Amino acid sequence: MLARRWMWIAWPAFLVAGVLEMLVFAMVDPEDLHWFGQPLALSRLGVYTLAFFVFWLMTMASSALTTLLSLSPFEVNRCPVPPDARPEDCARQEGCR
Numbered sequence: 001m002l003a004r005r006w007m008w009i010a011w012p013a014f015l016v017a018g019v020l021e022m023l024v025f026a027m028v029d030p031e032d033l034h035w036f037g038q039p040l041a042l043s044r045l046g047v048y049t050l051a052f053f054v055f056w057l058m059t060m061a062s063s064a065l066t067t068l069l070s071l072s073p074f075e076v077n078r079c080p081v082p083p084d085a086r087p088e089d090c091a092r093q094e095g096c097r
Contacts, residue, residue: 009067013059020055021048 030047033040040047079086 005067009060009063013056013063016059017052017056020059021052024051024055 025048030040030042030044033047042050
């Protein structure tokens with residue numbers, strides 16, 4: 001289930017990052033970019049690559065937050081330890097399935 005959830009996050013983020021890449025670089029020339037007043041030391045391909053991964057990470061963060069907020073209270077609060085392996089003083093001894 002965890003792998004499936006990661007694909008729910010990564011795949012749409014990948015597609016959106018590709019669209020963002022096309023939109024941004026349709027209007028911006030990587031050769032015209034400056035960092036702290038100095039031209040970037042990267043080639044065009046390097047700027048395209050770095051920007052794609054930045055876009056992908058940002059959209060993955062957005063998708064991950066959406067996935068986190070869509071969890072039910074049971075999924076968020078469930079105890080990961082099986083009932084027979086819990087210590088005696090576990091506060092969730094009775095309320096956890």
